Amino acid sequence: MELLIEIFSDYTLRTVALGTAVLGIVSGALGTYAVLRRQSLLGDAMSHAALPGVVLAFMLTGSREPLVLIIGAGIAGIIGTLFMLVITRFTRIHADSALGIILSVFFGFGLILLQVVERLGLPNRAGLNVFLFGQAATLLQRDVIIMLIISVFVLAMVALFWKEFKLLSFDRDFGSSLGFNMVWIDIIMISLLVLAIVIGLQAVGVVLMSAMIVAPAAAARQWTDNLAVMMILSAIFGAISGITGAIISSTGAGLSTGPVVVLVISSIVLISILFATKRGIVWSWYSRLRNQRILRLEAILNDMLKLAEQHEDPTHPHALVVLEAMGHMQGGVRNTLNELINRGWVVQVDSTHYSLTPAGIEEAETFLVSED
Numbered sequence: 001m002e003l004l005i006e007i008f009s010d011y012t013l014r015t016v017a018l019g020t021a022v023l024g025i026v027s028g029a030l031g032t033y034a035v036l037r038r039q040s041l042l043g044d045a046m047s048h049a050a051l052p053g054v055v056l057a058f059m060l061t062g063s064r065e066p067l068v069l070i071i072g073a074g075i076a077g078i079i080g081t082l083f084m085l086v087i088t089r090f091t092r093i094h095a096d097s098a099l100g101i102i103l104s105v106f107f108g109f110g111l112i113l114l115q116v117v118e119r120l121g122l123p124n125r126a127g128l129n130v131f132l133f134g135q136a137a138t139l140l141q142r143d144v145i146i147m148l149i150i151s152v153f154v155l156a157m158v159a160l161f162w163k164e165f166k167l168l169s170f171d172r173d174f175g176s177s178l179g180f181n182m183v184w185i186d187i188i189m190i191s192l193l194v195l196a197i198v199i200g201l202q203a204v205g206v207v208l209m210s211a212m213i214v215a216p217a218a219a220a221r222q223w224t225d226n227l228a229v230m231m232i233l234s235a236i237f238g239a240i241s242g243i244t245g246a247i248i249s250s251t252g253a254g255l256s257t258g259p260v261v262v263l264v265i266s267s268i269v270l271i272s273i274l275f276a277t278k279r280g281i282v283w284s285w286y287s288r289l290r291n292q293r294i295l296r297l298e299a300i301l302n303d304m305l306k307l308a309e310q311h312e313d314p315t316h317p318h319a320l321v322v323l324e325a326m327g328h329m330q331g332g333v334r335n336t337l338n339e340l341i342n343r344g345w346v347v348q349v350d351s352t353h354y355s356l357t358p359a360g361i362e363e364a365e366t367f368l369v370s371e372d
Contacts, residue, residue, distance in 0.1 A: 010250075012250075013246060013247070013250045015139050015140065015141055015143075015144055016136045016139055016203075016246040016249075016250070016257055017242070017243045017246040017247065018144050019136060019139045019143065019144045019147055019203055019242075020136060020203055020204075020241075020242030020243065020245060020246050020257065020261055021239045021242040021243050022144065022147045022148050022151050022199075022242075023147065023151075023199060023200040023203055023204070023212060023238070023242055024212065024216065024235070024237070024238025024239040024240070024241055024242035024243075024261075024265075025151065025155075025235040025238055025239050026150075026151040026154050026155060026196045026199070026235075026238075027043075027196045027197070027200060027209075027212040027213050027216065027238055028212075028216035028217060028220070028231075028234035028235040028236075028237055028238030028239070029154075029155060029158060029196075029231050029234060029235045029238075030154065030158070030192055030193045030196040030213065031043065031193075031196075031212070031213040031214055031215075031216055031217035031234060031238075032217045032220070032227070032230055032231045032234050033165060033168075033169050033189060033193070034193065034213055034214065034217065035214060035217035035218055035221060036169045036170070036217075036221075036227075036230075037168075037169050039095065039099075040210075040213075040214045040218075041096055041099045041100070041103070041210075042099060042190070042193065042213075043193065043197060043209065043210040043212075043213030043214055044099075044103060044209075044210035044213075045080065045084070045099040045100070045102045045103040045106075046077045046080060046081065046190070046193060046194050046197050047077075047197045047201070047206050047207075047209035047210055047213075048102075048103045048104075048106055048107035048110070048206055049076055049077050049079075049080030049081075049102055049103065049106035049107070050073035050074070050076050050077045050080075050106075050194070050197060050198050050201060050206065051073075051076070051106065051107055051109075051110030051111070051206050052076050052106055052109045052110035052113055053072040053073040053074070053075050053076025053077065053079075054069045054072050054073045054076075054110070054201065055072075055110055055113035055114055055117060056072055056076070056113065057069050057071060057072025057073070058072070058117070058122075059113070059116075059117060059122070060072075062122070062123070066140075066142075066143045066146060066202060067146055069201075069202075070146065070150075070198050070199065070201075073197075073198040073201055074194055074195060074198045076106065077194035077197060077198060078191055078194055080102045080106050081187065081190045081191065081194060082187075083098075083102055084098045084099060084102050085183070085186070085187065087101065087102075107206070110206075135202070135203075135205075135256070135257075135258070136202070136203040136204070136246065136249070136256075136257035136258060136261075138202065139202060139203060143202065146199070147199045150195055150199050151196075151199065153195075154192050154195050154196055157188070157192055158192065158231075161185065161188060161189075164180055164185045165185070165189055166227060167180065167182075167185075168182055168185050168186060168189060169227075193213070196213070197209050197213065200212055203257065203258060203261075204257075204258035204261060204262065205258055208258050208259065208261075208262050211262045211265065211266070212238065212241075212261070212262070212265065215237075215241075215262070215265040215266060215268070215269050216234040216235070216237040216238040216241070216265055216268075217230070217234045218269055218272075219233075219234070219237050219265070219268045219269040219271075219272040219273075220233035220234035220237060220272075221279075222272040222273060222276035222278055222279045222280060223272060223276045223277065223278055224278060225278065237265065237268050238265065240264075240268070241261050241262075241264040241265035241268060242261055244261075244264045245257055245258075245260040245261030245262075245263070245264045246261070248260050248264070293336075293339075296332060296336045297336060297339065297340060300323065300333065300336050300337065300340060300346075301340065301345065301346075301356075301360060301363060301364040302364060303323060303326045304318055304323065304346070304354070304355075304356050304360070304364065305356065305361065305364040305365070307322070307326075308355075308356055308361070314356060314361050315355045315356055315357070315358075315361075316355060317349040317350075317353035317354060317355040318353065318354060318355065319352055319353055320333070320334065320337075320352045320353070320354065321352070323337070323354070337354055340360065341354075344357060344359050344360070345357055345359055345360030345363050345364075346360050
């Protein structure tokens with residue numbers, strides 16, 4: 001309760017938490033498409049491509065207003081996108097290689113421009129390197145409002161082009177056969193991704209922004225196969241990581257918000273990989289053990305029913321050694337018999353003999369019918 005009061009009462013914490021939450025929502029939603037299209041490097045390339053736009057916007061205007069720098073970053077990111085599309089369309093260079101080229105060239109150009117600004121001694125230049133690693137504590141209320149406006153626009157465009165983006169992500173050729181211009185749809189999607197990236201540069205920086213694009217969607221993918229559910233989960237994970245990172249960094253431990261946010265979302269990814277009900281390692285292991293146990297139960301019941309059919313009395317007891325011989329490939333016959341006893345399907349006559357109960361006979365016949 002005290003923590004909630006502090007979030008709403010403390011201006012800095014409230015502003016940073018809202019800013020990182022908005023960033024997490026929009027980057028998580030757009031990152032869904034990047035992950036599904038196996039273009040995880042796209043967020044990294046576009047965030048690095050935005051750096052020279054930030055510096056050029058400052059050099060041309062002399063202003064460090066967030067809106068001015070965001071516009072510069074957005075233009076640079078879109079130019080980088082167009083270069084990538086031209087490279088992949090008119091050369092034999094694959095998309096991942098083109099992304100690597102854009103990332104390195106634009107980022108290197110941005111670093112050179114930062115050095116030029118320092119050497120020229122331009123006034124009001126201090127703080128431009130914040131865009132490398134981010135500094136969420138510098139967010140102001142007006143910055144969050146700008147982020148919110150851009151985020152609403154981006155999410156509205158996602159809703160408007162929902163069908164087209166789905167076709168682009170899953171079956172581009174089918175979309176083309178329906179008459180959609182998939183090249184322009186691709187440009188629109190990547191442009192929206194660029195917008196999602198540029199609003200986060202001040203908070204988490206160029207270097208860490210790619211994690212905010214990829215990690216929430218990667219975590220959400222472990223839990224579902226539905227696109228809409230995945231996008232919602234990705235946005236929720238992004239928001240949780242943003243708010244949690246802001247709270248942790250505000251404890252006075254001297255931790256920067258951006259890296260903490262990335263560590264939080266990385267923890268969510270790890271938890272999802274281990275425990276998600278769709279693809280989680282632990283869940284898959286548990287499901288495999290459960291299926292093996294069910295198969296052993298069915299095998300022993302079937303064996304006992306086959307033995308019972310050789311006697312007039314279907315509840316005739318059967319020796320443990322015989323059951324072990326029939327089910328030698330199944331393993332754990334005695335433990336399986338104990339579980340069958342607990343379920344009321346088998347009764348232990350003496351220390352070495354077991355027989356089916358009427359309920360066990362009915363269950364075994366059900367298994368046989370389902371197999372047929």
